[in-house]
Every structure is written in C-alpha cells, then in structure tokens.
Amino acid sequence: MDYQTFEHDVLVIGAGGAGLRAAVEASAAGVSVGLVCKSLLGKAHTVMAEGGMAAALGNVDDRDSWQTHFADTMRGGQYLNNWRMAELHAKEAPDRVRELEAWGAVFDRTRDGRILQRNFGGHKYPRLAHVGDRTGLEMIRTLQDHGVHQGIDVHMECTVVELLKDGERVVGAFGYDRERGRFRLFKAKAVVLASGGIGRAFKVTSNSWEYTGDGQALAYRAGAELIDMEFIQFHPTGMVWPPSVKGILVTEGVRGEGGVLRNSEGRRFMFDDIPDLYKHQTADSEEEGWIYTQGDKNARRPPELLTRDHVARCIVREIKEGRGSPHGGVFLDIAWIKSRLPNGAEHIRKKLPSMYHQFKQLAGIDITETPMEVGPTTHYVMGGVRVDADSQMSTVPGLFAAGEVAGGLNGANRLGGNSLSDLLVFGKRAGEYAAAFARDQQAGVVDEGQVEAVARTALEPLDRQGSGEASYQLQYELQDLMQSQVGIVRNDAELRQALDSLQRLQERVKRVEAQGNREYNSGWHTALDLRNLMPVAEAVTRSAIERQESRGAHFREDHLGKDEEWGKTTLVIRQGADGAMELRRETIPPPREDLQRIIEESQKS
C-alpha cells in the first residue's frame, strides 16, 4: 500500500479552539508539532460559536470569582463533573482569555475600556467575554493567526481513520487527504485528540458534517475509556423553519439580551416550571427578569436563562401539548424590547448582528419586527474520552484529549460559554503535557501490519461498488433512529429497540459501498465516518439504558427525578478483549474538602 510518511514529536488531531491552543503550546515548548484537520484551517466548528467564553474576570460585576464560576459549573453539571477539571477551568480561564487579547483578539469593551462580559444561562454573574455574536470566529482566527508564525506543520483537509499503537502506547495515526484520497502515515511520540463532537449521529443538529464522533471512536478502538456518554446537550433554540435550516443554532445570547419565550397563547411558559435547585436565583416577575438582562445587579435572572436541558424540555412540553408555533416550535421574541428601549431595533442589530443576518437571509424574517420560531437541536456532547484532569492524558499512554472530545468538565450538563473557555484551558494543558511526554520518550515502532490492515479497510467501500449499501442512506437511517429513540425524552423500551436496530444497522454498515474514485469523494468519506458514528451511537444508547434516573441532559420518562446513588456514579465504556462494548459503573470520589465547602456555600445563597 502506498502512503506518505510524516514525523512529529506531537501530533494534534483537530484544529478548532482546543487543537490550535494545544498546538501553539506544544510548539512553544520547543517540540515539533503536526496539526491535522478535516476542513480548511479556520473552518472548524469553533468558528460557529456565538455567545462567548466564560471566565470570572469580574469586569462587569466584581463580585464574581473563580469560586463562583466553579460552583456554577458543578451545579449546572448536577455534581457529576470531574471536580478537579471544574476547579482548573474556573481558575485558569481568566488568564487564557487575557492571553487571547495579547495575541490580537479584539473583544467588546466595558465603558472603562476593559473586556465586556455578558449574562448567560446558569452563570450567576455576567461572565461571557464576547465579540457581538461571533466570539468563536474571533477565537479561532486569533489562534490561527498566532499559530501560523510558530512553525506548526498543518495538514489541512486530511482525515485520520485510525490511531497506531506500539504495545500499550499510541505512536501515531493513519489517514487520507480528502483532495486526492492518498494515504498518510503520521508518526508521533504523543497524540492530542481535539476532534470535537458527535452531533451528526442525530437528525436535527447544530453541528456540521465534521461532527461524526471520530475522536471518541478512535480513542475507543485504541483502548481508551469513554465516560458520561448518555449526556447529550439538546440546545433549546434551533431554527425550525424553513426545513433546510432546521437545527441551525439561535444563540442563547438572544435570551441574554432580553429575548423571551412564548407559546401560541402568548404565555411566558418558562415561569410555569422552575426547578428547586434554581428557585432562589430566578426572577419571580417579568419586570425583574427584564431589569436583570439590562444589568441590574440586584435582580435575579429570568427563567429563560435556566439551564439548557430544562428549557429544552419545557419547549418540548409546550409543543407536545399543542401550544407550539405553526412550524412545530415555540416563539422567541426579541422584538418586544423595542417597547423598553428607545433605539431597540438598532440595539438588536448591534448586539446580535449575525442572528439578524441569519434570519433575514435564511428565513426572510426581520427579528427586530417578528418573533423567531425555535425548537431544540442536538448541540454538544458532555461525555467523551476520559482524561486525567491535570495532564489531559487518556487511559492510553501517549494519547491526550482536549475540548469537546474529552469528558469530565461538564458532568450531566454544560453551561453555555464553558466550552470556549474549556478549549483554551485544557487545550493549553494538553499541549504542555503532550510536549513533556514526547520529550521523555523514544520514538515508537509503527506496526506495518496494522497500517496495511487499516488501509485495506478504508478502501473496502470503493471495492464494493455496485454490490453494497449506499453510505448516505445508512447515515440517514442512523440519524432517524437516534433522533426518535435516543433523543430528549427517553424510556427503556425505546432505548432497547434502538440498541437492536443499531445492531442490525451495523450488519449493513459492514457492506457499505461508495461510488467513484478516491478524489474528494464525500460518498466514500461518509462510508468511513460510519465506522465512527456507529460505536459512538452504541455507547450513547447503552449508557442511556443503564442510567435509570433523570439528571441534567439525560431525561427518562420512566425514571423521573434524581437518584442519590446515581448522583455519585459515572458510567465508563471501553472495548472488551473480545471486541464487544463493555459498560461499568464507577463511584465518583467526593470533592476535596475546600471545594466541597465552596459548593455548600453556593447552595445557601
């Protein structure tokens, strides 16, 4: 088999915020770095992030502190989070944001010229550093532009299909370039996975074609453990109409700026169901909610800014009970603020320019005049590769993971804005520790036999032309199945049906075919993506069956409410010796005493 070989000390797979930050750090540590990504540089998912990145800078409200950010993150995650990660994240995020400014990011400013911060769901104080509603673009461009001057070798439009091992250790990766379909072998002393999420396992999603769970599946096949895979975040507000844009995100920033949710009767239904955990923090009148969004420090936040899992379920309830909007969503109204702000329309366009644009161009709606129609969309995976909190190393030596592909920080539910800061904090740590690991190691030996086998498997769909199953069709069926049976509201019977169907689908995936040749052939690419989507879908389904309670993003209509035992339990997945998926429960160690005290304090106030 023909392939080109590249050698780096550290190989980073993924060029979103986490991958870029890791590459920058590793390269600053003086080791040679290769960076691989499926799209062009600067197009990764991170570019789409809108609302902002959470960091307790305290620029807008000086009562904020890392302790409060930590407590908010744990509360949002319903205490299943890896508390050490939550601690590091809250402590280090402010420095990581300031560093971006030193590298050229231009954030929105406070009146006294500092970085401005905005309100977001689940954050006690205004905490999200932002640039209008295009914060992800600012972040990815800053890192990309900083990185290009650091001598990082970038392999764009190249997909990794397998990790390579020498004994226990990961020593490289094998992939193909998308343009020509030629194989590439990357030898490395350490590998950082920063490949993002799994949204494409579902039909309605805010995620792009890239999100096929590659990193989770690569790690799984390499013997690493995955945790918390039952926790998938369904963002409450995706576009629902026209059909072709269904799922595209409507930023939470709309609600942060005063946007309200209403049903077909015009009712602010979010006031109808406020969870106990949040009662004391939530406004009890529309007026209080409004003045909160306008920066009144004594007001409490409106119920629209409760955590995403809760808002999404309330929306589903309204739709199910017949109070939805014409196209099967509910109304999100920002235009109403014109009755409160003299230059309201102007203000909306300025604060939410890309939302204004998106609705105007894609739905023909002017959001300064007309309410939007919105409904839940698959957005983010809380679970992922299990890592050591400090070093981000997985359970396989030499394999690190950071960003959305890693699990732990978010527990049962992620707060908005905590992902972008996660990418910076743990991207940096992964880069730093991967570089240190690489420096301590001899180069490993790549197993030629493994490489040959991987290459042959990758070409099989093309060999089968005319005799197999079409890749797009299989992907649709998988998405349909996951959407309808492993979605926002789950129960045992449907989950077990889903597992059966997945097993049947797996038999057909073995016969997947692709037409054409190896050049930029997305039929072939989709066939290969299925090898990753399938185990990821299985991991989600198995974990969802196992967790017999409702917590955070995981909602079981046959097991309503939280269970104390499950509140201390995390689910761990790995590949067994016979190749079958193994699932086990593990007890989460209680937080360090000082952190426990912070949590308890926060529950009082």
Added chain:
Amino acid sequence: MARATFRIWRGNDEGGDYQDYTTEVTEGMVVLDAVHQVQAESANDLAVRWNCKAGKCGSCSAEVNGHPKLMCMTRLNSLNLDEPVTIEPMKAFPTVRDLVTDVSWNYEVKKRIKPFTPRPPDAEDGTWRMQQSDAERVQEFRKCIECFLCQDVCHVLRDHRLHHEFIGPRFFVYSAALEMNPLDTADRTEELANDFGVGYCNITKCCTKVCPEEITITDNAIIPLKERVVDKLYDPLSRLLRVFRS
C-alpha cells in the same frame, strides 16, 4: 412539487464540463441544499466544501449564475428557476475537483504579513484599555470569514493573475485590522507598497460588493492603507498634491 435544473461544473485540474441535474425544490431551500440533494440522489462523488450552513465559516464559496456567492446563503427563490442555475468553482484559484478549488495560496500570503505586535500592557494585570469605538473600527475587519470571494472577483487576481505581487482584498482587510488596531506597534507600510501591491488596486469596489460580511473593503481598508503608504513613503510633494486634490 416544483423541479429545477442545476448546471454544475464537473471536472478537475485537467479540465471538465457542465452537467445538468434536475431535482425537487422545496420552500426555503438554498443553493447548497440543492447541491447536496443532487449529491445524494445522482452524483454521490460530487465534490463540494461546506461546514456551517449559516454563512459563518466561509467554506462554500462558488459562482452561482456567474456571481461569487456563499452557496449556503443563496436562496433559490432569489434565482430564476425557469432556466438552469449554473454553479461553478471560483476562478481565481486552481480547481481541485468539481466545486472545490485550491485556496492554499491564501494561507501562504498570510504568513508573509507581520503578526500582531502589541504595546506593553496598560495595566499591571497584563491587560489593555481600549474604547469600544476603537474596537469597532477593527472589529469590522475581523468579521471576515475568509471565504475568499473578494479575491475571486478582483481583476488583479482573476484576470491578471498577479498572485505573486498582489495579496488581494482579503489581505488588505487583514493588514488594515492590524494597522488600525490601537494596541499594535508594527509598521507594514513598506511591504504593502513594495511586496503586497496595494498600488495595483484601482478602487473598482467589486470586492466590497461581493463581501458576504458587508465589510466596506475598499473605503474602510484599502483607501486608508493607500493613504498611509503615500504619507509614510513618498515625498512631501505628493502629500501636498493630495491636499490640493481634496
């Protein structure tokens, strides 16, 4: 349901031709949806780039009925569907396959531009102070999603192929973002004049017209850069002439 015909360029760097595909059109569809539909129904190996489907990543640039556009933001109801809709790759860059072009030149250009070089921090905690109005001037340029449609439409690149002497509107926007950042201390005028070819731009404003982010490329980025070059590099005489002219 209505059907429409899409005349899509198929081929690679050695050549190719247009091929007609007919597919169903439903309410709200954009050009990228039609391309994906064709791909799923009758041309599985049709090559096209995309990511966000919401005008945020700048991947899906192509020429639709001869106009440089983001396919994901071009609604079918803005086109005449009684005639075939032509979709072809950008012309200013070499073709890879079908609608995909080799835009790597752009990434090389960026490496040649001096990076952001901030003045020492204003405050002890390592931060700077900046007014929102100053931030906004730079933020206009930082909205750029690197779709390279402006590069595609600029005659200096498209027709005269001066890729080795001229960095194109995208990178004037990038240079302007750095030059007008109040924290930046580097000076890029010399290379703008000599290596980056700002002088080749004759202010046709074609780039501004196609920019999906509505960046006023010519007025806000290129003209001020040209003025800087004149102010800093040329003699007082030309400066005087400018005063007279204005």
